[in-house]
Amino acid sequence: MFLKDWRASLVTGQGGLIGSMRERSQVSLHENVHGYALPTIAAGVLIAILYWARVVFITTVIAVIVALILEPFVGFLNRLRIPRPLAALLVGLIAALGLYFMGHAAFEQVSGLTGDVPAFKENLTAFITSVTDRIESLENASSRLLIPARKAEPVPVQQAPARTKKKNKAQDPPQIALNVPGPVAVPGALVPPAIPEVRIHAEERNLVADYIYDRLGTVYEFLLMASFVPFLVYFMLSWRDHIYRSFLRFFEPPDRVAAARSLEGVAEMARAFVVGNFLIGLFLAAMSWTAFAILHIPYPFLAGVLSGFLSLVPYIGMPVAAVPPVLAALAGGNHGSVILFAFLVVLVLHLTAMNVLYPKIVGARVHLNPLVVTFSLMFWGFLWSAAGLLLAIPITAGIKAVCDNVAGLRPYGRFLGD
Numbered sequence: 001m002f003l004k005d006w007r008a009s010l011v012t013g014q015g016g017l018i019g020s021m022r023e024r025s026q027v028s029l030h031e032n033v034h035g036y037a038l039p040t041i042a043a044g045v046l047i048a049i050l051y052w053a054r055v056v057f058i059t060t061v062i063a064v065i066v067a068l069i070l071e072p073f074v075g076f077l078n079r080l081r082i083p084r085p086l087a088a089l090l091v092g093l094i095a096a097l098g099l100y101f102m103g104h105a106a107f108e109q110v111s112g113l114t115g116d117v118p119a120f121k122e123n124l125t126a127f128i129t130s131v132t133d134r135i136e137s138l139e140n141a142s143s144r145l146l147i148p149a150r151k152a153e154p155v156p157v158q159q160a161p162a163r164t165k166k167k168n169k170a171q172d173p174p175q176i177a178l179n180v181p182g183p184v185a186v187p188g189a190l191v192p193p194a195i196p197e198v199r200i201h202a203e204e205r206n207l208v209a210d211y212i213y214d215r216l217g218t219v220y221e222f223l224l225m226a227s228f229v230p231f232l233v234y235f236m237l238s239w240r241d242h243i244y245r246s247f248l249r250f251f252e253p254p255d256r257v258a259a260a261r262s263l264e265g266v267a268e269m270a271r272a273f274v275v276g277n278f279l280i281g282l283f284l285a286a287m288s289w290t291a292f293a294i295l296h297i298p299y300p301f302l303a304g305v306l307s308g309f310l311s312l313v314p315y316i317g318m319p320v321a322a323v324p325p326v327l328a329a330l331a332g333g334n335h336g337s338v339i340l341f342a343f344l345v346v347l348v349l350h351l352t353a354m355n356v357l358y359p360k361i362v363g364a365r366v367h368l369n370p371l372v373v374t375f376s377l378m379f380w381g382f383l384w385s386a387a388g389l390l391l392a393i394p395i396t397a398g399i400k401a402v403c404d405n406v407a408g409l410r411p412y413g414r415f416l417g418d
Contacts, residue, residue: 051383058387059225063232065394068267068274070095074237088237092230102305109302120331127330262405269401274394276362277312280353284308291345292325298332311350314373314393318350368396369418 050057070091077087113120236243244263251259285308292300292307303324311321325342368376376396380388396416403413 047383054384054387055221055225058384058391059228060232061391061395063229063236065274065391066095066229066233067236068271069278070233070237071240071271072275084240085238088234091237092234096230105301106305109299113299113302123331123333126333262402265405266398266401269404270394270398272362273397273401276358280357280361281309281312283357284311284349284353287349288325288345291349292328292342295329295338295341295345297325297329297338297342299328303328307346308349311346311353314368315370317354318347321350322346367418368393368400368416372396372416 070088073091074084074087077090078084082090247263248256248259285305287304288307289300289304292304297303306324307321310324311317313320322343325346326339329339329342373393373396376392377389380392380395382388384391400413400416403409403416
C-alpha cells in the first residue's frame with residue numbers, strides 16, 4: 001500500500017514538474033517574441049521617418065559635417081580672444097568666399113568644356129576607331145596563323161537548257177465564277193444609313209513637361225533646404241558651449257562624466273574622419289591639379305579636383321580617380337605616354353595618401369570593414385538616393401564612433417570596424 005502511494009505521488013510530481021516546465025518555456029517564448037517584436041517595429045518606424053523626412057535629415061547631416069570641418073578654425077580664433085559668435089561669422093564668410101571662387105573656377109572649366117565638346121567627340125571617336133582597327137587586325141593575323149588556308153574548289157559550270165523550236169502559246173488561266181451570298185441591291189429599295197465610327201482618344205501627356213515639372217519640384221526643395229545650411233552651421237558653431245552644457249543636463253549627475261567623455265570621444269573621432277578626409281582630399285586635388293597642368297592635360301583644375309576627392313572612395317578609389325584625367329587626356333588628343341603618366345600620378349598619390357597620410361591624420365580608429373561600407377552605401381542610397389551615397393560613409397563612421405565610446409555598444413563598434 002505504501003509502495004503504491006509512493007509511486008502515485010512520484011507520477012504526480014513528475015507531471016507537475018513537466019507542466020511547470022512547459023509553462024516556463026511558453027512564457028520565455030512569449031517574452032522572446034515580445035522582445036524581438038518591439039525592436040523590429042521601432043526599426044521599421046525609424047526607417048519610415050528617415051525616408052519621409054529625408055530632406056530635413058539630409059540638410060541637418062550636411063550642416064553637422066560642415067560645422068565639424070569649420071570647428072577647428074573657430075576654436076583657433078576663439079583662443080585668440082575673439083568672441084565665439086564673431087569667430088564663427090568670420091570663418092563662415094571666409095568659407096563662403098572660398099566656395100564662391102572654387103565654384104567660379106569650376107564654372108569656367110565647365111563652360112569651356114562645352115565649347116570643346118565637338119573636338120573632344122572627334123578625338124574620342126578617332127581613338128575608339130583606331131583601337132577597333134587594331135583589334136580586328138590582330139584577330140585577322142591570329143586567324144591566319146592558327147587556321148590553315150583551304151584550297152579553292154572548282155566551281156561547277158551549269159549548262160544552259162536547249163532551246164525548243166516551237167513556242168507554246170500562252171494560255172489564259174481558267175475563269176472561276178463564285179457565288180457569294182449576301183444582300184442584293186434592289187432598285188427603289190430603302191438602304192439603311194451607315195453607322196458612324198467613333199474612336200476615343202486618351203489624353204496625350206507631354207513627357208518632357210512632366211519631367212521638367214518633377215525636376216523643378218526637386219530643385220525647389222533642394223534650394224529651400226540649402227538655404228538653411230548656413231544658418232544651421234552658424235548657430236552650431238556659435239552656440240556650441242550652450243548646446244554642450246544643455247545636452248549634459250539630460251543625464252543624472254553621476255552619469256554626466258561618462259556622457260561628457262563619450263560626447264568628446266564621438267566629436268573627436270567624427271571630426272578626425274570628416275576633417276581628415278577633407279584635408280587629404282584638398283592635398284590630392286592640389287597635387288593632381290599641378291601634375292595634370294604639367295602634363296598639359298585639358299582642364300587640369302576640374303580633372304584634378306574630381307580625381308583628388310574620388311580617390312577617397314573606399315576600396316575603389318584608385319580606379320575611379322583615374323577616370324577623369326584619362327578621359328580628359330583621351331578627349332584632348334594627348335599621346336599615349338601622357339595617359340600613362342596621368343595614371344601613374346593617380347596611383348602614386350592614392351598609395352601615398354592611403355598608406356602615409358590617412359593613418360596619421362584620420363587614424364585607424366574609424367576604419368570600416370568592406371561589408372559594412374557596401375551595405376551602408378546600399379542602405380543609405382536606397383533611402384536618400386544620391387545624397388545617401390555621399391553621406392553613407394560619414395554617417396556609418398559616426399555610428400561606429402558612438403558605439404566605440406558607449407560601453408554597452410562596443411561589440412557593435414568592433415563589428416563595424418575592420
